[in-house]
Every structure is written in C-alpha cells, then in structure tokens.
Amino acid sequence: MYRLYWAPGTAAMAPQAVLEEIGAPYEAVRLDTAAKEHEAAEYRKLNPNGRIPTLVDGDFVIFETAAICQYLCDRHPEANLAPPAGSPESLMARGRFYQWLTYMTNTVQVGFIDWFHPDWTFSDLDSQAALKAQAEVKLARAFQVLDDGIGGNAFVTGPQFTVCDIYLAMLTRWSRFLAKPAWTWPNIRRVVEASYTRPAFQRMMQKQGIAWAENWPQD
16 A cells, blocks of 8 residues: 655645545545645655655655656556656657656756745745746746647646646646636636546545635636
8 A cells, every 4th residue: 555645735635636536545644734744854764855745655755746656657557647758759749747846846846946946945035026926927927838838738747647737737736826827818717626526536636635726717
C-alpha cells in the first residue's frame, strides 16, 4: 500500500487524484502545516526539503509532485495516464507529455511559489510586493503559452486524458486569487472543466475537504 503525505489544497492534490484514478489502495497521512509538521526532523528524513507531498512505496521514497505523478504512471500503465513509449508516434506523444508536465512544474508552479511566498525570497515588504506583481505577469504569459499549446485538443497533450490534465486542474485552482485566473483562457478552461469534474478528482477534493473555486465562471 502506498503512503501519501499531504495537506489540503497543496501540491499533493495531483498525486492524490492520480491515486484515485488508478484505484490503488493508499494511506493518506495529513500533515498539519500550521504546526509545521512538514518541517519536523522525522518528516525531513523522507523529504529533506520539508515540502509536500511525499510518496512512500514500500522501502522506496519519492518527493517532487511531478516525479511522483510520473512514477505512478509507470507503476500503473494500465491506468493510461501517460502515453506509452514504443512506436515513433507514441514516443512523440510521450515527448509532448514530458514537455507540458515539465513546463507546468518548472515554469508555472515556480511562478506560483513567487506569488504565494515572496517572503521566501525577500524579507522587506516592498521587494515582496514587486516579486508578487512580477510573478503574476509571468503566470499570465505562461497561461497563454499553455492555452496556445492546447489549441483545439481535447486535453493538454492531445486526445488522451493524462496526468498533465490533472496537474493543470490543480494549478488552475491555485490561480483563483489572481486578477486573471487561468480559466480566463478558453482552452485551459475547457480542458480543466473536463478534468476537475472527473469522479477521481472529485473524490480527492472531498477527501481533502476543499471546494473548487467560488469564482469559477458559470455558463
């Protein structure tokens, strides 16, 4: 049985939704961030950065959200949450999968870190405000790149639902406090709407005790 260390609304959303999609049994270990349990010495033995989430699979421990998601895809290919590697065509689909998952974790997620936690970079309030404003501009550019990349596709990487769509739904929820949330872009909204309404994603949100986004636009 897997063990997932999580906290509500954090980056643990994606791997927990993946576990729900797979249907594999897992133990969800909630960390109290207010009590800084994620910074405790015992947890840092699993995740030296003191960040959430961490996945334990027997004696194997893995952290970093995108890595956990990819690991689960490879452990459960029957779930079809990533394009298979094989033919030249499937290799190209796999390449697009790597591209967009990497983009979301290396570019978009980093932008959110600066937006939510400018104090991690600067101690003075003026510099924090400037970094937060700059992060929002960069996030808007990144959303435009994602929207253009999706184009008329049913999902982020093409016709197949993948971990990328789960990841985008998580990031889109995080954007609900921005002046221009990610769902402002039509292709992102279409893909995310098909993702966050999936039963597995809904189960994850119910287990985490979180709502979607009150300001999600209604048709």
